[in-house]
Each structure stands twice: as structure tokens, then as C-alpha cells.
Amino acid sequence: MVLLITLAYVGMSSAASNSLITTSPISGSSLTIPPSSVTLTTQIPLIEDANEMMVTDPSGIRVDDGTIAVNGASASIGLKPLTESGIYRVSYTLFSEGEAPLQGSFTFNFSAPSVITPSEPTPIPTVPENPASSSWGTNIFIIALLITAFFVLVGLSLYARKLFRDR
Secondary structure: OHHHHHHHHHHHHHHOOOOEEEEEOOOOOEEOOOOOEEEEEEOOOOOOOOOEEEEEOOOOOEOEEEEEEEEOOEEEEEEOOOOOOEEEEEEEEEOOOOOOOEEEEEEEEEOOOOOOOOOOOOOOOOOOOOOOOOOHHHHHHHHHHHHHHHHHHHHHHHHHHHHHHOO
């Protein structure tokens, strides 16, 4: 009987302990836009000044700004601009009243956008001075064609007038 009561108490105490609900960025996610902060949300509200969070880049260098903000059950830490591609690790120890510290870590992948820098300046295309220049022969042909079309139009109009007048 004592054994059952002890097991029930241990089961209830572990069920009531604090646990992580969500992370932002999501644990294991791949990002192409660098996050400006990391936020962890737990089941139970956190103590204001007792929490620890650290974000390290693929080389193991800290990239967080060290400022942790707690709002109820959420804790956030600001990040410096991320420039290196790779796996970033978030380590945390979160404290809530009357509970054992919640410790753990997770990772996310950041792929920095590639920047293309030209090795030499791009040449500016040049436009020829007179791209629409044509030969005099073409100009004379077009003028002659227009004059001929004018005379054909006049001739057709006179013929049409004669046809309709005779009726």
C-alpha cells in the first residue's frame, strides 16, 4: 500500500513539473531569414530574474545579446545579427516557482544569403549614335511609294464618282 502511494505521488509530481511547450525559432528548423530573438514558452510562469539562456553559432561563439526578457511563461533573448551559415545551439535553464529547473538545449539551422560581389565593374552597354539610320535609297523608295499610293487613291475616287454618277 505504501508503495502504491509513493508511486502515485512520484507520478503526480512529475506530471506537474514545468516543461517546454514551444520554441521560436522552432527546434530543428532551417531558416533563411535570421531571427532577431529566441523565445521559449513553458507550461508554468517563469521567475523574472533567475533564468539563463545562451545562443551559440556553429563555431561555439555566443551570438545572443545577453538580455533575457520574461513575460509570464515566455522567456526571450535578443540576438546579434547572424551572418554565418550552420547549426546554432540554444541552451537554457528556466526557473519557475516551486519547480525543479527546466534545463535543455535545441538547435536550428541558419543558411545565410549568399552575397555576389562582382570582381570587376559591369560594363555599361553603349548605344550606337544613330541606330535608325538607313540608306538614301530606302528613303527615296518609301517616298515614291507614298506618292504612287496618293495618285492611286485619287484615281480610285474619280472612278468611284464616275460609277455612282452614271446610275
